[in-house]
Amino acid sequence: MIAAISGTRAPIRGTIANALHAVPRHLYVPSLGVALTHAGPKLIDRRRDPEAWWAAVYGPSAIVTQLDKGATDIRDVEGRYTSSNSAPGTVVDLLTLLDPDPGHRILEVGTGTGWTAALLSHLVGDAARVTSMEVDPAVGEQAAKALAAAGVHPHLIVGDGAAGWPAGTRYDRVHVTCAVHTVPYAWIEQCRPGAVIVTPYSPGFDTDHSLRLVVMPDGSAVGRFPGYASYMMMRSQGATPGAPDDGSGRRFTTAVDPRTITYAPAGAGLVMSALTGLRMRLDDEKRLFLVDPGDPGRWGAAGYEPDGEPWVYELGDRHLWEEVTNAYFAWVSRGEPGLDRFGMTVTSDGQQLWLDAPEATIGPRRRSAAA
Numbered sequence: 001m002i003a004a005i006s007g008t009r010a011p012i013r014g015t016i017a018n019a020l021h022a023v024p025r026h027l028y029v030p031s032l033g034v035a036l037t038h039a040g041p042k043l044i045d046r047r048r049d050p051e052a053w054w055a056a057v058y059g060p061s062a063i064v065t066q067l068d069k070g071a072t073d074i075r076d077v078e079g080r081y082t083s084s085n086s087a088p089g090t091v092v093d094l095l096t097l098l099d100p101d102p103g104h105r106i107l108e109v110g111t112g113t114g115w116t117a118a119l120l121s122h123l124v125g126d127a128a129r130v131t132s133m134e135v136d137p138a139v140g141e142q143a144a145k146a147l148a149a150a151g152v153h154p155h156l157i158v159g160d161g162a163a164g165w166p167a168g169t170r171y172d173r174v175h176v177t178c179a180v181h182t183v184p185y186a187w188i189e190q191c192r193p194g195a196v197i198v199t200p201y202s203p204g205f206d207t208d209h210s211l212r213l214v215v216m217p218d219g220s221a222v223g224r225f226p227g228y229a230s231y232m233m234m235r236s237q238g239a240t241p242g243a244p245d246d247g248s249g250r251r252f253t254t255a256v257d258p259r260t261i262t263y264a265p266a267g268a269g270l271v272m273s274a275l276t277g278l279r280m281r282l283d284d285e286k287r288l289f290l291v292d293p294g295d296p297g298r299w300g301a302a303g304y305e306p307d308g309e310p311w312v313y314e315l316g317d318r319h320l321w322e323e324v325t326n327a328y329f330a331w332v333s334r335g336e337p338g339l340d341r342f343g344m345t346v347t348s349d350g351q352q353l354w355l356d357a358p359e360a361t362i363g364p365r366r367r368s369a370a371a
Helices: 014-022 051-059 090-099 115-124 139-147 186-191 258-262 267-274 319-334
Strands: 032-036 040-045 063-065 083-087 106-109 129-132 156-157 169-174 193-199 207-217 219-226 250-253 280-284 288-291 297-304 310-317 342-347 351-357 361-366
Touching: 014 090, 014 115, 032 051, 040 051, 063 139, 090 115, 090 169, 090 193, 090 207, 090 219, 106 115, 115 129, 115 139, 129 139, 139 156, 186 193, 193 219, 207 342, 219 267, 258 280, 258 288, 258 297, 258 319, 267 310, 267 319, 267 351, 267 361, 288 319, 297 319, 310 319
Parallel strands: 106 129, 106 169, 129 156, 169 193
Antiparallel strands: 032 040, 032 063, 063 083, 193 207, 207 219, 219 342, 250 310, 280 288, 288 297, 297 310, 342 351, 351 361
């Protein structure tokens, strides 16, 4: 059976549609939250405006449930999003890629509000087969209360999901609800051959993607990027801020408009990440920053001014702008391949990007971050 629900981007496999009906989202959304609507973030308050709260809960938007790791009151609305109840459409997309079946053993990284742990419990037919990990004790405690109140009892762990949970079992599926820049090999080690790992993947350049890996008998995992998925970063792999400017940097003009890099297509972002190992971010003035995550003292900024020449400022001995523009044009020279042509192989030695086939590697193998 194929079904469709409001807010999703594709037809839903019947078993997932059934799970959505069997596991009501409202049981896992707190009374206060911030709905990420097309019009911008909006506070929802079940007590003061129950109609708006219910509309948000059963609408298409993600609902932020924590700001700044709990340091900022959710009523303030503004802050760094550090936990949420994901958008239903994105949840359906990732569960469809995961394709869990009854009897599977599941490792979930990122319990969040507990909604997806409950959905997985329904899909495999036994909550005891689901192990869900949450790095934030306060978030984990709230999820445990919501799950218990709903009568759903997966195995809940408070800890860094990058290490997985080796005391559990050999898993058939790994469901990840936070973005990673490097795939922890621990997830692969803890899976049986043929297992599927689905995670949001952030190359560090603009667009984030979904990554679906299959564990191979030799202990590697191979897969592709079947779509887009924007999630909060895993806390142990969060952005590295650049070191303070000590005034020793160099400023120069550039013939390449910084917007060419900032808004490069998804395939270009993968290549730029693989070839340089850099990460990009934008500030409030839309200036592009490049940071070497291995050495925050090496960073660069680039800006576009309509009435002047594009400029670059670099700190440190590495020529970041030259590296990233060279990587961009390397992507162009390959015919500007799209996201669907790229894949990744992960081994105990790290992860390797490739184009069309695993033999056609791009850039050096990147070591996985330590858990």
